[in-house]
Amino acid sequence: MKQRTLKDSIKLEGVGLHNGKNVNLCLNPAESNHGIKFKRTDLDVNNIIDANYKNVKSPILCTRLENLNTVSVSTIEHLMASFYGEGIDNALVEVDAPEVPIMDGSALDFVEAIRQVGAENQSSPRKFIKVKEKIEVKNESKYISIEPLEKDLIIDFEIVYSNPLIRTRRKEFRLSNGDLNSIYNSRTFCLYKDIDQIKSQGLAKGGSLENAIVVKENEILNDDGLRSRDEFVDHKILDCLGDLMLLGHRVFGHIKTSQGGHQLTNTLLRKFFLDKSHWEFDSQEEKNQKDSKYPRPIAVNA
Numbered sequence: 001m002k003q004r005t006l007k008d009s010i011k012l013e014g015v016g017l018h019n020g021k022n023v024n025l026c027l028n029p030a031e032s033n034h035g036i037k038f039k040r041t042d043l044d045v046n047n048i049i050d051a052n053y054k055n056v057k058s059p060i061l062c063t064r065l066e067n068l069n070t071v072s073v074s075t076i077e078h079l080m081a082s083f084y085g086e087g088i089d090n091a092l093v094e095v096d097a098p099e100v101p102i103m104d105g106s107a108l109d110f111v112e113a114i115r116q117v118g119a120e121n122q123s124s125p126r127k128f129i130k131v132k133e134k135i136e137v138k139n140e141s142k143y144i145s146i147e148p149l150e151k152d153l154i155i156d157f158e159i160v161y162s163n164p165l166i167r168t169r170r171k172e173f174r175l176s177n178g179d180l181n182s183i184y185n186s187r188t189f190c191l192y193k194d195i196d197q198i199k200s201q202g203l204a205k206g207g208s209l210e211n212a213i214v215v216k217e218n219e220i221l222n223d224d225g226l227r228s229r230d231e232f233v234d235h236k237i238l239d240c241l242g243d244l245m246l247l248g249h250r251v252f253g254h255i256k257t258s259q260g261g262h263q264l265t266n267t268l269l270r271k272f273f274l275d276k277s278h279w280e281f282d283s284q285e286e287k288n289q290k291d292s293k294y295p296r297p298i299a300v301n302a
């Protein structure tokens with residue numbers, strides 16, 4: 001299986017969820033082994049930020065990446081999930097603000113744009129990360145683990161809310177045959193009672209019913225209600241998929257989480273990657289390298 005990039009550049013625009021300003025986004029093709037990188041076009045220097053889990057800094061309410069020069073980009077997770085699901089390995093994402101536009105709060109616009117231009121295979125093989133050993137992280141009632149799984153990714157997510165409408169819901173999503181479109185289509189959500197506190201931190205200035213589901217006790221404040229019964233848990237799976245893309249490679253593994261989120265996923269990835277006994281690459285290239293170490297068979301006539 002080869003690495004893939006976009007066939008052409010794609011321009012999108014929208015509002016930044018946290019700063020409330022208009023943002024221009026351009027997704028560009030990139031060469032093999034480039035990975036996903038962000039470029040802040042509103043800055044002239046030190047403006048490249050690698051989409052890597054090591055660059056995640058204070059992921060409050062969204063995933064935020066920061067480079068060594070403290071240049072950052074926020075709210076990358078829904079776009080990263082689109083790259084994961086649509087099989088894009090390499091892209092240069094130009095953005096003229098410190099955050100990716102929130103669009104409608106889901107990954108739908110990104111996915112539609114990617115599908116419209118299409119993707120193409122590149123010369124280098126894709127590398128997969130294979131989980132060798134179960135790793136887990138606990139933080140009070142929050143839990144996340146990753147364990148070995150053959151040639152697939154499962155995200156088993158449980159949400160637990162005291163809110164009577166969201167409540168407890170669990171879903172197991174398997175990448176190879178799960179309904180990816182319902183994951184893409186799910187919007188970010190918040191509780192009405194938390195809005196004042198979120199805004200007092202200077203966040204969510206661009207937040208509205210156009211880009212988030214707002215739940216007030218037993219009621220959904222958005223006119224059209226939910227897009228699906230599972231929209232809340234689907235969105236948490238979308239966030240998790242986007243955060244996993246920060247490994248730089250797709251992963252064969254089984255994630256189980258209760259009340260997971262950006263911070264917990266990042267803690268897991270750091271712990272997982274720290275020790276080479278936890279993982280290995282599973283790629284054709286690697287197999288060929290291993291095979292070439294074996295002595296060649298001696299010719300019968302020699």
Ligand SMILES: [Zn+2]
Nearest residue numbers: 077188235239
């Ligand atoms: Zn999200």
